[in-house]
Amino acid sequence: MKIIDMQVGQRVSTDLILGECSIRKTKTNKDYLQLTLSDGTNTLDGKIWDYDAKQGTPEAKKVYTVQGTIGEYQGRKQITVERMTLSADQSVQRFSVVYMPDTEWLWNEVMRLIGTITDPDFYIIVHGFYMEFANALMTATSAKGIHHVGCGGNLQHSYEVALYADKITNTLNNELMYEQYNVNRDLCVAGALMHDVGKAWVYDQSTPAIDYNLNGRWFDHIIMGLHMLDTWAQRQPVGAISPMKLYLLQHIIASHHGEPEKGSPVYPNFIEAMIVNTADSLSASLNGALALNRKAEFEHKNITDKNWTMGNHPMTLQSEVSGIIDTQQLKEIP
Numbered sequence: 001m002k003i004i005d006m007q008v009g010q011r012v013s014t015d016l017i018l019g020e021c022s023i024r025k026t027k028t029n030k031d032y033l034q035l036t037l038s039d040g041t042n043t044l045d046g047k048i049w050d051y052d053a054k055q056g057t058p059e060a061k062k063v064y065t066v067q068g069t070i071g072e073y074q075g076r077k078q079i080t081v082e083r084m085t086l087s088a089d090q091s092v093q094r095f096s097v098v099y100m101p102d103t104e105w106l107w108n109e110v111m112r113l114i115g116t117i118t119d120p121d122f123y124i125i126v127h128g129f130y131m132e133f134a135n136a137l138m139t140a141t142s143a144k145g146i147h148h149v150g151c152g153g154n155l156q157h158s159y160e161v162a163l164y165a166d167k168i169t170n171t172l173n174n175e176l177m178y179e180q181y182n183v184n185r186d187l188c189v190a191g192a193l194m195h196d197v198g199k200a201w202v203y204d205q206s207t208p209a210i211d212y213n214l215n216g217r218w219f220d221h222i223i224m225g226l227h228m229l230d231t232w233a234q235r236q237p238v239g240a241i242s243p244m245k246l247y248l249l250q251h252i253i254a255s256h257h258g259e260p261e262k263g264s265p266v267y268p269n270f271i272e273a274m275i276v277n278t279a280d281s282l283s284a285s286l287n288g289a290l291a292l293n294r295k296a297e298f299e300h301k302n303i304t305d306k307n308w309t310m311g312n313h314p315m316t317l318q319s320e321v322s323g324i325i326d327t328q329q330l331k332e333i334p
Helices: 103-114 120-132 134-139 153-175 185-194 197-201 214-218 220-234 243-255 271-298 318-327
Strands: 011-025 031-038 043-048 063-073 076-086
Touching (some): 043 063, 103 120, 103 134, 103 185, 134 197, 185 243, 185 271, 214 220, 220 243
Antiparallel strands (some): 011 063
16 A cells, blocks of 8 residues: 555554664653654655664664555644564565656667757766766766656656756746857856756765765765865866866855855855756746645645645645646635
8 A cells, every 4th residue: 555545543554664763762752663664755744652762773874664544734644553574575676766767768768868968068967977977967966855766767857957048048048138148048046957966976866765974964965066076177188178167067066055044155146056056946836836845635635745845834735826827726715
């Protein structure tokens, strides 16, 4: 049974992967076990009450047969676990998280987009880096949760960011006629395709319970992206690439989260870096919102779960917005 199909009040017995777990205390000082369970697509918080702390915690990243009752807390499903035993079937292929099934098609689209970069230095850097680390970049997830999760997710996200950045630049230079500011389209596209390359080295995707590896816990994707690009650049022949254009791309990687409160070590310091930051936020936010819409529709809800990227509030379903446009009325008049 998939988590998305579980209903509040339902008793379930199914195989799930244990992501994280920890022993905690109730207000009355009794031990309980806090769990995060996954079916490869969605996660489910769980609790085992009156837990014997002396037995320690069960091994994470294993498949367990979980029996319990589905409840709800703050609008999210959770499970009160009555019994949890190691499953006889430890194969994880049935839980594999795949965001983009046809990664070969997507890779070809990314290569086509790279081919439109006319600046020789930006082209050499992006094309050379992508070709050297093709497998890692093609299979990387973009996150543990929230947006573009699973094999191929980060490639899709980077492609989206590049398309958004391209359109923003075209609008500035051609439609709004700000061409006097010389917003560089090649730098925007190249920076967008490079901004999240570090994610190929910070996640453990060996099981469907995607988690950070040591690189992710110690350095995160921005530092790893800068490190991998610098390492790659040092292996290139002297004079093969422009050091200053490399610095421009490195600044975009460093600044693409926009501000320190969002994990960025520096603020965007030129317009192209601002454009990549904006495009990155748009791709992540829209993907998260669309995922919440799909989840709500599967659960037959008329409103989504809270969207933490947009002020931590639920959203109206897009199908209802379409209905308003078609019928010119709300289901409920405020």
